[in-house]
Amino acid sequence: MAINIKVNGRDWPVSADPDTPLLYVLMNELELKGPRFGCGLAQCGSCSVLADGVEIRSCQTVVSDVGARAITTLEGLPELYAKQKGLATVPAMHPLSQAFVDEQAMHCGYCYNGQTVKAAELLAKTPHPTEAQIRAHMDGHICRCGSYPRIMKSIQTAAAAIVKEG
Numbered sequence: 001m002a003i004n005i006k007v008n009g010r011d012w013p014v015s016a017d018p019d020t021p022l023l024y025v026l027m028n029e030l031e032l033k034g035p036r037f038g039c040g041l042a043q044c045g046s047c048s049v050l051a052d053g054v055e056i057r058s059c060q061t062v063v064s065d066v067g068a069r070a071i072t073t074l075e076g077l078p079e080l081y082a083k084q085k086g087l088a089t090v091p092a093m094h095p096l097s098q099a100f101v102d103e104q105a106m107h108c109g110y111c112y113n114g115q116t117v118k119a120a121e122l123l124a125k126t127p128h129p130t131e132a133q134i135r136a137h138m139d140g141h142i143c144r145c146g147s148y149p150r151i152m153k154s155i156q157t158a159a160a161a162i163v164k165e166g
C-alpha cells in the first residue's frame with residue numbers, strides 16, 4: 001500500500017519500503033538537510049523531528065508508523081512557530097535558530113538540528129522554562145563538542161525573545 005506522509009505542511013508520497021527509517025526518507029527522498037544521522041540508535045538526538053509537536057527520533061521510526069501525524073523538521077520550524085503565534089508572516093528564522101547564531105552556540109553544528117527541534121518542543125508548551133526544566137527536557141541530546149552552556153544560553157535567549165514578542 002502506498003505511503004504518504006505530511007512533512008512541513010506538504011503531503012509527500014513515499015517510494016521507500018514501509019520499514020525504512022523516516023530519517024532516510026527525509027534525507028534521501030525529500031532531500032532535507034536538517035535531520036542528521038548520528039548514532040542511528042535513538043541515543044543522540046541528531047535526527048529528531050516533531051510529530052504533531054512531539055519530538056521523535058526519526059532514525060528509529062519506520063516511515064509506515066508515521067501515519068497521519070504532521071512531521072515538522074528544522075526547515076519547518078519557522079512556519080510552525082508562525083502558526084503557533086498567529087503571525088501574519090513566517091519569520092526567516094525560528095527564534096531558537098536566531099539565538100543559536102547570536103550566542104554562537106554551535107561548534108561543528110552536527111547536533112544543531114536535534115537541539116533546536118527539542119527546544120522548540122519545550123518552548124511551545126513552556127514559554128518560561130527554568131534552567132532545571134531546560135536541563136531535564138534537553139537530556140539525551142548529545143553535543144560531542146560540549147557546547148552545552150551556550151546551548152542553554154541560546155534556549156534562554158530564545159525564550160525571552162518569544163515572551164517579549166507576545
Ligand code: FES
Nearest residue numbers: 038039040045059
Ligand atoms: S541518529 Fe537518531 S538518535 Fe542518533
Ligand code: FES
Nearest residue numbers: 107111143144145
Ligand atoms: S556543536 Fe558539535 S556536536 Fe554539538
